[in-house]
Amino acid sequence: MTTRTTPDPAPAFPASGTTRPTVADRVEQGRSWRRTAPLDTLGDWSPAPDRLDPVSVLGAQDASRVPELVPIRYGRMSASPFAFYRGSAAVMAADLATLPRTAGVTQLCGDAHVANFGVYAAADRSLVFDINDFDETLPGPFEWDVLRLAASLVLAARDRGFERSVARDAARAAARAYRLATVDLARQRNLDVWYARVDEDRIMRAVDAAKAGKRAHRTAASTFDKARGRTSLRAAEKLTELVDGRLRFREAPPLISREPLSALDREQADTLFESYRSTLDDPLRRLLDRFEPVDAARKVVGVGSVGTRAYVLLLAGRDDDDPLILQLKQAQASVLEKHLGASEYGHSGQRVVNGQRYAQAASDILLGWVTGPGGFDFYVRQLHDMKGSIDLARVRRRGLVTLASLCGSTLARAHARSGDAVAVAAYLGHDTDDDAFDKAVGRFARRYADQAESDAARLDDAIRSGDVEAVTGV
Template sequence: MKTGNPAATRAANGRARRSHMARAAQAQVGELRRDPIELLERNSQGRVERLLPLRYGRMLASPFTFFRGSAILQAHDLSKTPNTGMVMPICGDAHLMNFGGFATPERQLIFDLNDFDEVALGPWEWDLKRLVVSFVVAARHMRLARDTANALVHTIVSSYRDRMHQYADYSALELWYERITFELMVETAVTPERRRAIRRGMEKAASRTSESMLQKMAEFDGERWKIRDMPPGIFHLFGNNTLLDPTDEWLKLGNWEAFLRDMFEQYAQTLTHDRRALLRHFTAQDLAFKVVGVGSVGTRCLVLLMTDELGKPMFLQIKEARQSVISQYFDAQRLEHEGERVVRGQRVLQAASDIFLGWATAPSGRHVYIRQLRDMKLSANVELFDNNLLEGYARLCGWILARAHAKSSGHAIELAAYMGRSDRLAEALTEYSNAYADHVEKDYEIFWRACRSGRLEARTDEDMAADFHV
């Protein structure tokens, strides 16, 4: 009895999506009738009030930092345009700075997506559109020619398309085991300059460990290690330099040990048995608030310093998980716990995730997720890249995003068939990214005027640090 060809049927279903949304239609940006400041203010609700000026100050540095900190704007705008209807777990904020290197549990150094605060179910193309726009906005900030920016978009989309066709032939296990290691990146680099840059990155990552961070961030007082206050970037919740409001629910707990007590046990239960056993070798030494990134500024982010029986350190990051900007504008099934959403999304999208990745509910009901703060982690400083390195980085990002989507969805065949092998999607996304980058610059001007007029208060790290004497 003939059973047919399942792969051919799936490919036909993917091509049929073109009638739902033609590849050329991916160029649409839609009618952008909204107040960007109103959306940013909505996104700031519930954050630490005294850190909002720092959030806006970091965003004010350039249109690119503004773009990094305003994921809510593009999520809103994408929701006003058609989509392919192919829904899967997506990163939600796949701009070019949310890719990086880190060590797997087996101590392999790999490159992958590394920020999942906005992970959610959504149309796959939303991730690709955020990625290509980020390259165009960054290229303009770096004063690169328009043709160079367009070539970067074409590189990203072509890499994503070609890798997706490759993954369409992978078995489920082959795809699950696929990892983009630094060794593989060296092998596939097409120029000596790129190979040298990758090897330099490997050497730098190897030095970025908890032990190397201990001397920079903490000091031993004779009994235990204590994290140094460096406000506004790092401060103790219950210390003199705290930036929490005096009426904050967390401050009513009185000390950091009380803050951790119930929450840490919840967190441990989200780990596998062997990792709970490993965690028991560590004792908490100190807890502090640590401001990170651009878009995350003002959300609650803590660093917990722990040591094992030999006094060797490990830093854990306890980060607030709020509702994803994707789920605010795309109606799909949601998990009740936002920390669990981040963890589940990270595990399914990444090739390998941190062994201590888990979630819990913090005091006052805030959802958090927890992971190691630094474990051979590395990010690219694209502003120092020449055109050759930037083109290689664009190709790598397209490859990584294809791997993540193929793994998270199991629909590499359908995605490859929808895109085909022509440049139609690349051409459409080149048009989209240029048009949307124009809107980013307009939004930045509105944001700049709001800061200058006093509607929003924006302060730099240096300006806020001057308020403290530590």
């Protein structure tokens, strides 16, 4: 096992104007990666002798977070090993850095666990399935995302009490789908790869073809139906109230509170809003000109994100039936930067937005970034834009394996937009029966899920001893 003690220089995509390599050159490059990062080594991970205490790694992130919200983060992470895993991307990044790695550069999600895949509305209002969280996005070796996805599937299977064989099959299915999709994408024209996306019809066909059963079909259909109902209007009905003839956010501290922004005067708010607008294209700036900011509040979100600063901004359109709610979410340095080098972007919000645009087949039209209250970096998006997630509590055995395949092929499509699918396909092997990659990823997923369970128990011990404060049920 190779251990890296210092981060490599920040990876960079090929500069424009450089000589374009031939397909044969790219195939040879991918094959050469097997010499420095053999497929089998992907499954050979074991914790390094000098591995840092996971609770210490998490604690190092607390310094930049809102102190009174940190206990909520730990409370949510302590719910299960899978919940712990969702919030411990920094821990896994350090572990992945000890593995030999491929030399290619792909725009990574950075936190590609199964719960970070879902549906949302494209600009044409059709629903698509894609990765939906890019807080940790950074260019790096493609396999890091695949390994994080696979381990999350094992933990999700264990969380449901499924047999070991289901966990194994799900992890391998994700790897196999990634491999086969990459081989297919490597043969496609560049624009075809860029335009490719997974829409509602394709998902329903995949569910039916997998013969996952009527329950799986209903679960998938329900996910889309719920997503269609998650609009700004519905969010406004749930989160706001009418006071003195004006809409404002309904407080529910500590999850929703207007107090942290009460000192932000209108001039400051207008300056921040204008700064955000400047990151959008002109037509979208004109669209936002038709809305007026009327209120703002702090809103706690996520699991691992809890404690970072996140706000919601209420805008009024033509009347009270035309609200728009934007979310401002704090962006910090990616947890991958310590191991892969600093981002090329000086603003972490810009890093998140551009990484998302690289990877997603269709992105929120109002994605932007801003330096917000306190001088912190933020990215901005719509709070609800027909977003929906898979309810893992309802997914059955065969359905989880089907979902794993869908996530694997979706991740391959996301990577092919920025990475070199030809080289990656050559590394993985063009023979569809060559399952060395699938088996190696499966071995890693099982081993790392064991480690995540041990790490989660370590957090539980720290909470019981009083070394870590946790608030549950919030």
